[in-house]
Amino acid sequence: MSIEIKNDFGQIDISNDVIAQIAGGAAIECYGIVGMATKHQIRDGLTDILRKENFAKGVIVRQEGSDLNIDMYVIISYGTKISEVAYQVQSKVKYTITKTLGMPVKAVNIYVQGVRVTNP
Numbered sequence: 218m219s220i221e222i223k224n225d226f227g228q229i230d231i232s233n234d235v236i237a238q239i240a241g242g243a244a245i246e247c248y249g250i251v252g253m254a255t256k257h258q259i260r261d262g263l264t265d266i267l268r269k270e271n272f273a274k275g276v277i278v279r280q281e282g283s284d285l286n287i288d289m290y291v292i293i294s295y296g297t298k299i300s301e302v303a304y305q306v307q308s309k310v311k312y313t314i315t316k317t318l319g320m321p322v323k324a325v326n327i328y329v330q331g332v333r334v335t336n337p
Contacts, residue, residue: 220280220320231318237276240287240325243313249302251292254330284323285314291327295334303327 220236222229241253253275277288287310293302307325314322 220285220318222320233278234273236278236285236287236314236318237273239314239317240276240278240289240310241273243310244289244291244306247302247305247309249294249297250306251294251333254290254292256288256290256328281323284321286324286326287314287322288326288328290330292331292333293329295332299329303329 219230219232222231244250244253255274256277275290279286279288289306289310291306293299306327310325311322314320
């Protein structure tokens with residue numbers, strides 16, 4: 218599935234995987250995020266942190282009209298305030314997607330899949 222943008226010059230198709238890569242890259246830059254996880258860790262057999270090329274497995278993009286809804290599955294660093302980290306991720310992802318694609322983001326839903334202790 219992709220998002221279609223029409224303008225005077227033609228049509229632009231943006232894949233959901235591209236949007237997921239952009240959102241995952243923005244989330245990883247936030248303080249307190251260890252990495253991305255899959256939605257169904259047990260079923261997928263993946264309990265590890267997703268690498269950069271697999272961010273699309275940890276991000277679900279849905280389009281409702283001209284708005285985007287993004288679900289993100291993250292692993293947070295132990296000792297950080299989860300609500301504050303989630304708020305920062307929501308803000309950063311919404312800003313990045315809006316600036317990069319020019320499309321409004323209606324919601325960024327954060328699902329914490331785990332907490333990891335990281336070495337300083």
